[in-house]
Amino acid sequence: MDTRVKGTLTEGLHQLARENVDPADLLDPDEVKLRSENGPWVMPDCENCTDRCCVHKDVGSGILLSLQDVAALVDSGLGDKIVGRFTFKRSRKGKLLAEIDQMPRLAKRQGNCVFYDAESGLCGGYGTRPTICRRFPFEVDYRKKSKKPFARFIPWTACTKKQGRENEPAIRQMARDAVVDENVSLEDAMLLPDHHEELRRIGFERFLPPPEECP
Numbered sequence: 001m002d003t004r005v006k007g008t009l010t011e012g013l014h015q016l017a018r019e020n021v022d023p024a025d026l027l028d029p030d031e032v033k034l035r036s037e038n039g040p041w042v043m044p045d046c047e048n049c050t051d052r053c054c055v056h057k058d059v060g061s062g063i064l065l066s067l068q069d070v071a072a073l074v075d076s077g078l079g080d081k082i083v084g085r086f087t088f089k090r091s092r093k094g095k096l097l098a099e100i101d102q103m104p105r106l107a108k109r110q111g112n113c114v115f116y117d118a119e120s121g122l123c124g125g126y127g128t129r130p131t132i133c134r135r136f137p138f139e140v141d142y143r144k145k146s147k148k149p150f151a152r153f154i155p156w157t158a159c160t161k162k163q164g165r166e167n168e169p170a171i172r173q174m175a176r177d178a179v180v181d182e183n184v185s186l187e188d189a190m191l192l193p194d195h196h197e198e199l200r201r202i203g204f205e206r207f208l209p210p211p212e213e214c215p
Contacts, residue, residue: 003127007075012202045162054116062105098193135177151175
């Protein structure tokens with residue numbers, strides 16, 4: 001279920017993307033093939049998992065948010081659940097680079113994602129969860145020689161797994177969500193360095209560094 005609201009900030013972001021991002025630079029979810037390194041039709045068995053990915057033990061850990069995630073949360077009345085802002089990398093000589101260094105995150109409560117319900121072990125904000133949560137543990141990777149993209153179940157994840165052809169619809173959806181997540185990252189990389197002033201004007205001021213700390 002997706003209950004994210006597409007309000008003013010989301011519409012402003014989409015308009016900015018339409019004007020400045022060439023669709024040819026993004027991936028086509030229907031063209032990115034699924035690669036099954038973990039066996040055919042394997043997906044996470046979240047109900048029987050004991051290693052909750054919503055529990056963040058490390059101080060610097062947390063759920064990273066894209067521009068689209070930030071917009072959806074703000075439009076859904078959950079802007080208070082966002083901490084931090086986007087920042088840009090610097091060269092060794094201190095020159096600002098057009099590369100994202102840090103991103104906003106979902107706030108944490110007692111070391112866990114703010115949406116995590118410790119009693120049930122489930123997500124308390126399931127309908128408004130960010131894109132990265134929707135596709136995990138699937139990702140888009142690229143072949144070394146051809147650079148062609150493919151979607152896969154992340155090999156290193158400790159997720160408990162279940163297998164069966166009956167899982168195919170859910171697996172294909174998570175693979176598509178992984179492509180969407182990759183496109184979101186590509187859009188951020190194109191919009192943030194060159195269009196931070198426009199982003200500021202449409203309502204992202206709180207989530208951006210001051211102008212002097214932008215490329």
